[in-house]
Amino acid sequence: MFRILFGIFLIISPTHVFALIEVDITRGNLNPLPIAVSPLSIDENSKKDLNKILKKKNIGSSISKIVETNLKISGLFNPLDKDAFLQAPDIANLKPRFEDWNLIKAQALITGKVDFVDEKLRVEFRLWDVLAGKEMMALAFTTVPSNWRRVGHIITDKVYERLTGEKGYFDTRIIYVAEEGPKTRRIKKLAIMDQDGANNKFLTLGNELVLTPRFNPTSQMVTYLSYFRNLPRVYLLDIETGMQEVVGDFPGMTFAPRFSPKGKKIIMSFAKDGNSDIYTMDLENRIVEKITNHPSIDTSPSYSPDGKYICFNSDRSGYQQIYVMNSDGSNVKRISFGKGLYGTPVWSPRGDLIAFTKLHKGKFYIGVMRTDGSGERLLTENFYQEAPSWSPNGRVLIFYRETKTDSKGEGFSAKLWSIDLTGYNERLVNTPTDASDPSWSSLLSN
């Protein structure tokens, strides 16, 4: 499904100009960049043909709507109201009248064009610096029409990268656990959706309890915990084929799985006789290695992106804390020393930070710290929340939060939320049902 090829052409390579607009993403952005997303222009024939296939009256507007929503959600951009646009989309794409766009205070402008050629959707777009009166980027894509949403996401990624200097995270998916029913008999299913909540699909039926799905680096495989036949074991699922297999031949519970950075191994906990240790299994030769050997609980392992280190959760000090060790299990060091309990460490894709859940005085926090434990920053506090997962560019965390909706503590809800690394821009992520345990994919178009 992810392998559908996109033809991407550079129309005009952007001449290397300096002093063009830039967006700083390292701080909480209180002044999002005003940007005008002009609807992509489309001729009447293409409009009619594509409407027949996609049931969208104006696919040009639909794609630009996706770009606009993505940019807004990033918190870094302020897409301007279309009613104020003076120039028609087709003319703007040829040559914007920068004075008009300047007048409505747009600093950047996105224009473009959609065609239906040889049963394919062809989309071109341009990014303009309104103040400098210059074109910053021009690209075109050709793909099957059903990929139209992804085109919107890829355009956003390109614009984000051009304006912030970092890769985007919009052409991505989220795998998570869809939940329904009362707490005492909760039904849980694996589900997958686009980053913006579209194209939601359930991957299991809900006959058995499933927990903690995580993508492999290519986002085609998922490892998760299933209670199939009441035996909690780590499984592997191929998203395209639906093939499932149990990982390893362990006599007790295996849980807390994640892939190694190259996707060749699964790292997980194995519990037996009241003791949980961390193991890896090589997916090619099926060799199992024991990484930790301690009578305490060792769980929630996560590799550093270079594969040299592992952070994990252990209560060897008496309570849950975060530790880092070499990937062979040597040189174990505790890194969390703040007040409270620490769990679910997960290494940032940029390598410099570890995100975690913290419990202190009856509150749950999502936070980040450097890999030596210094610089702890708590991003969000709530009654109950856990399980952060990084966006592929390491700028946003997605996690889940449960809220008790009445004073008796009954009638609760579980939802996915995202927050920027800066601690700003906290947002509810739409899901059709209650949701937990999110895992963010890599960029699919890479």
Added chain:
Amino acid sequence: MKLYKIFKNAILITVACLALSACATSKKSTGQMQGDVYTGTDSVEYLASGVPDRVFFATNETVLTTASRETLRKQAAWLRKNSKISIVLEGHADERGTREYNLALGERRANSAKDYLMTYGISSDRISVLSYGKERPVDSGSNPLAWSKNRRSVTVKAN
């Protein structure tokens, strides 16, 4: 004046009633917990007459309380008499913890119960262990009493 006195008495009585009922409710919740270990019976089921099916734990703890040991000795005696019965020990945690750690904690709690049953002569062949972490609370409330009921190891007949 008299009317005022009656009115005043009525208020006093109402206040007293309120105080009493407040006492009754708070007593109910503290009466079912010692420290933060559940000591009530309303969620307990029975394997046989006089043999409770579950034991309870303190927050983040896996040690058996005196009451838990007494329950497990009753279970062991019953299992010795019914030697064909195998059991599953289902370990649980409350919702105030991270999911993966709680899976490990539930496993450890069930194993505390298993170890104790084994010291009272029950063969490990007859016992399997299953942790649900915080996935299967018995009380869906989000309050200390509900959490205390949920931190448990439940002995279930396997056959």
